[in-house]
Amino acid sequence: MNARTQYQIGAAELDVVLAMVRSGTLAAAGERLGVDASTVFRALQRIERGLGLALFERSRSGYLANELAQALAEQAEQVEAALEAARSAAQQRPDRVAGTVRITTTDTILHGLVAPALKPLRAAHPLLDYELHAGNELASLTRRDADIAVRATRRPPQHLVGRHVGPIRVALYAAKKSAIKRVDDLDPATPWIAPDDALPDHPSVVWRKRRFPKVQPAYRVSSIMTVMELVALGLGVGVLPLFLAAQRSDLRQLGEVLDECQTELWLLTHPESRHLRRVATVYGHLAETLSLD
Structure with a gap:
């Protein structure tokens, strides 16, 4: 004892x-x-x-x-x-921001929103480095696996400091050169591309199973980015975020925005990390520049 x-x-x-x-x-x-x-x-x-x-x-x-x-x-x-x-x-000069900032998000949000937003920040703060984790699983901010998270969720964790960026709206898309011009052109033989295995609770998966219960996707993939690339190749139709598809000239929107699939984009960090200068600089920049319009 x-x-x-x-x-x-x-x-x-x-x-x-x-x-x-x-x-x-x-x-x-x-x-x-x-x-x-x-x-x-x-x-x-x-x-x-x-x-x-x-x-x-x-x-x-x-x-x-x-x-x-x-x-x-x-x-x-x-x-x-x-x-x-x-x-x-102790190490930084008052006029410089330096260090590594770890950001976790999905590949869709990384390529469509975060990476373009970081480009001007690199010029303003060249001593900042970034570790970018893209995956469907949410790296733990509580365990300091990441400093900042940019995530699609309707209910962000209460223990994190968050800023609501805006609504993520989605629609059904086909390739621009596809014979499918509108939703009415879909038939039982139309191939679908979906992230069923990787994201079984994704709003687009839930919507498709409810609206088209007999459809069995021809391609099951691990990310929304892959859905987009396969749709653009003309391999089938798939549900995509408007902010991502709007950047592509090889895609055609089929029908109206799917309101029931809408989720929200949040910028999150841990209360103990937000006061670190390197984290505060990147968080503040993303809060000002991330846009879904």
């Missing part, structure tokens, strides 16, 4: 716990910390022995953090943010 009460967890131990909570495996935690998996394993053993309590539930799939580990990770994130802010303040 005396050993447990005398044990004092330090910054190095918090780093180990945070890496394990974020990654869930010894190997991935080691990559984050720059050490091998056996070193992480021994460090974790020392921490749990010193605390006299387990922090993770071991399984074949990895290490599942318990409530204590999650609580320690939250404290570690605060330490991490404070150190990052201190280093930034």
Whole structure:
């Protein structure tokens, strides 16, 4: 009991716990910390022995953090943010913004909105670097896997700081050279392109299954960008965001905007990250320049 009460967890131990909570495996935690998996394993053993309590539930799939580990990770994130802010303040000149900003979004929003918006920012702040994560899964801002998220959602997480960019409107499209000119031209033989497997709850998937319940997509793809490219090639019809399709001259809109498929675009960050100069600079720029019109 005396050993447990005398044990004092330090910054190095918090780093180990945070890496394990974020990654869930010894190997991935080691990559984050720059050490091998056996070193992480021994460090974790020392921490749990010193605390006299387990922090993770071991399984074949990895290490599942318990409530204590999650609580320690939250404290570690605060330490991490404070150190990052201190280093930034110490290293940067007052007139320069520098560092790496991690942005998570989907490939559709990245190519259609975020990347074009970042181009002028690069000229204004050449010392800024960007890590751009494009995927359907939302990288965790709470775990600091990303600094900024640009996401389509009707209900953004309450623990994040958010700015509503605007509504994402969609419509059904075909290739410009296609014989299909309007929705009435569709028949049971018309091939469809859809992201069923990757995005089973996507509004366009839900709408198609309700409006055309007998349709079986000829092509199931992993992203809306791929839907657009296949539609443009004339391989079938598909539902696309107006902001993305409007940039293409090889697509034709079939019918009116699908109001029931509308979702909202949000620019999000974590309350502890928004005050960092590099994050605030990029967040403010995106808030001013992102437009769905």
